[in-house]
Amino acid sequence: MSLKYTLLGFLSCGPLTGYDLKKHIDNSTQFFWHAKLSQIYPALKKLAEEELVEATVIPQEGKPDKKIYLITEAGQTMLMDWLAEPMDELPLTKDPALLKLFFSGALDKETLLAQLHRQLALHRAQLAHYQQETAAYVEQVIAETGLTREGVMWELARRFGEEYERAYIRWLEQAIEVVEQKL
Amino acid sequence: MSLKYTLLGFLSCGPLTGYDLKKHIDNSTQFFWHAKLSQIYPALKKLAEEELVEATVIPQEGKPDKKIYLITEAGQTMLMDWLAEPMDELPLTKDPALLKLFFSGALDKETLLAQLHRQLALHRAQLAHYQQETAAYVEQVIAETGLTREGVMWELARRFGEEYERAYIRWLEQAIEVVEQKL
DNA sequence: ACGGGCATGTAAGGGGTTACATGATTCT
């Protein structure tokens, strides 16, 4: 259900193609919402049927024709209603790595420590990514579009990703110590 | 795919029914893995077909017969192989609240602040839950089963939940300040 | 009298992934 609003949200900042939308998602929302192209294209088609967006087709050669989507007034209203709607549920996350750790009491110490160190490396890389690539992307979009209010929110979201990774890393470091001492 | 291992993981600590498994999931893994009964029952049936678990039926009156599941040797092996398998992907989380915030530059300041305060209340309640109910549950299970190695991992997982909520709360507090000053 | 806990399931449908299909241009 939220994919619809993700697309409307980006389209409310300006017209984009499905392909463009995928890149925006990968660059900015991927740590709290993600989608594959094979899900985005049918979703846009459905939004167009509901008249929440409109497509302009630009013929191209050697490539499929480009479809540039614009949000309609109905789409804008739909988006604003969703934004104002109160949310009273917590996110239900799924993290297979934590699940595995939870049951890893049965594992030998060495293998378990190897798993923890691997996770640590992954999360450190991700932290660096948010600090570099994502930060650059946010700055660039703000500079290009001049959307200051949106810019504030995007920077806040990016900082969430950063803080999440920091917390994860601190926890993994503690977990490694605990495992070394107690198991 | 991981639901299978969640069930095998709990069953490796002792025999349980589908109903019991649901309660264990709710009490301990819900912040990194969750499932509904309508998914658990068919999953157990399938595990039994694959001979990774075995069911003992205990007739009851006034209630459906109880099916107590035991992990088989093949199931144990399957679980251990999964535990030792390296994971090199980050979790792909979905958090509708963050998504909404990301697009909330278009929202008026008051509504936005109301949303942030609501989220803050939810996450504070969740933090308290991990510190009280979840902590009590972990202690109780350790005391009952005497599984010390597993106990260490369960307590680590619980602490992750706690740290995650702390980080979320700190971020929300900062976000409220930023919105109050900049928007 | 009503809600919650106990205890099992099925059926329909929505959301999401993986694989397939096409094909030119540009970078390494």
Next chain:
DNA sequence: AGAATCATGTAACCCCTTACATGCCCGT
């Protein structure tokens, strides 16, 4: 020579949620 970028989509499949179905016992 091969991979990545641009650009669209479909089809099969799996995972998960929602709603339905049954029915006793216990606490408030």
